[in-house]
Amino acid sequence: MRHNICMVSDFFYPNMGGVESHIYQLSHCLLERGHKVIVITHLYGNRRGVRYLANGLKVYYLPFPPFYNQCILPTIYTTFPLLRNIFIREKISIVHGHSAFSTLAHEAMLHARTLGLKAVFTDHSLFGFADASSILTNKVLKFSLADCSHVICVSHTSKENTVLRARINPELVSVIPNAVDATMFQPDPTKRTPDKITVLVVSRLVYRKGMDFLVDIIPQITSRHPDVQFIIGGDGPKRVVLEEVREQYELHDRVFLLGSLKHDQVRDVLIQGDILLNTSLTEAFCIAIVEAACCGLQVVSTRVGGVGEVLPPDLIYLAEPSVKGLVEELEKAIRDKRLGRVVSPYEAHKRIKDLYTWRNVAKRTEVVYNAVSQKPTRDLPDRLLRYYQCGPLSGKLFVIAAVLNVAVLWILQLLWPDNTIGSAPVLSTPVPWKKTRR
Incomplete structure (x- = not known):
């Protein structure tokens, strides 16, 4: 099955780290396997707009500045118009968010579910349960994953941690480890x-x-x-x-x-x-x-x-x-x-x-995409029920947030109907490496 995949995270090149490397390498291997892959992140300095990396990987640097720890300010609704436009232009079928720290990833997954798209999330970190920061992050994760199609963790310990923090069904969580590009890390x-x-x-x-x-x-x-x-x-x-x-x-x-x-x-x-x-x-x-x-x-x-x-x-x-x-x-x-x-x-x-090879990681991730694409799309009452069950107070707040998101979608469809948004051009050949900018 061929998929149109959108990787979303606040963490991507030119910033450096494990999440950034994971997204880049996985996207590169999925492109090799015939899928369409784009990446969405926020602006980095003067890097904004659309850029192409190696092998034709298209990156949208959205005009949202980082607010704290390389993440954008959580607003939920202000990112919806631009993300909807990109999802429709690129004919996206699966939105794949990365990192529990990423505000942009959580918001993109919420908007994707409102649009009827599939949402997959990869958790790269471990969190505690006692300090204020962990409690807040875990509550956001619980809301974000309540309507997520599937979750990927990078280790079995990470899976146990995520299942406990987000209180999700373990059957909806797969373990796919990171990998390394062995050609880049030769001993000497x-x-x-x-x-x-x-x-x-x-x-x-x-x-x-x-x-x-x-x-x-x-x-x-x-x-x-x-x-x-x-x-x-x-x-x-x-x-x-x-x-x-x-x-x-x-x-x-x-x-x-x-x-x-x-x-x-x-x-x-x-x-x-x-x-x-x-x-x-x-x-x-x-x-x-x-x-x-x-x-x-x-x-x-x-x-x-x-x-x-x-x-x-x-x-x-x-x-x-x-x-x-x-x-x-x-x-x-x-x-x-x-x-x-x-x-x-x-x-x-x-x-x-x-x-550890990225091609193996891509194959296993592709299996998740195939399974997710065959699942029926949840209707609005089912989604709201899942949010309502997230807690006596927070559940009600999550329901209000989801309903308001649907209302924003109706306004956007009225002002900018789907048929007025043109399709993005498709590259017939990969972009040569020497002409790419990272």
Whole structure:
């Protein structure tokens, strides 16, 4: 079956991250399989309007500025006219939202269901249940997924978390992991420093990524192991704390802060390291450790979320999320490296290349699309009942929001009937790579 798919998220290129990479790679492989795929995101700086990426991937950068944490201001109805126009112009049949943080994804899925289109959602993150931020996000997710056709999670742990947070039927949730482009992450041991053991950290320097652990780990490891150095790629509010530690312990020649990295620079940094250290407090999948293993690095990571499902036991050292646990496992990795008791970089690359491929992810996602397209479209009373069951107070608010969305649709159809919106031209050949802009 051929589908017209619209990927929607606040997170896309030129912003860098796991969600952005997932959307781009999945879209690219779905195009290869004969589907029509477009991407919708908000503007990034002066990047707005329509752009074409590799293989003819069409991206709409909508004129909505980011409000907080790269997400647009949640308004629900102001995005409806423009999204409806795009859905009709591109003849979209399935709207695929990404990330529970993305305001644009949630609003697009609501508008898609109002228009009678199928909605699929991929959850890339884990959330708690107690703090105010998680409670609010979980309530929004519950509303958004109440009328969603299907949900995809990147790990089994993520699936359990999403089912509990959104209170949805587990049968409506599939597990499809992330992948890695093995051609981009080739190992090259000659780039490593021969007389040093290099520990790499490639991450956003924020609290959720466990940077407070790293602040305590660096002085302990450098004092016990004179031949160990740290290379840290990434940026964020915790960078100041790391700079203070480097200054306090006079580690300028052993701790290197590279700042923000572009995606095409990540491999050049990874191949310089022997060990990747991941100190995250929560992870649904963590694509960074897969990329590191694909480059032949040993991985030391906190045992949180879905991390334990990602790599074979001989390629990863799992630690309890504490300074003591991470130091113990990191020292084991350093000792095994000195004794040569590690998997060779090329063997690790070969194994990861066979385990995770984007083409396999695209095939499995295509199965979800086929199943969703055969489901009957829910009528309005059924949709309202699902929203009403979301809670004694919030359920009523969700029903009001859905009814108002239908009213806005009637007004839009009156002012701009569907037959007055022209169809977008279809490219007969892929856009050459050298002429694309990213």
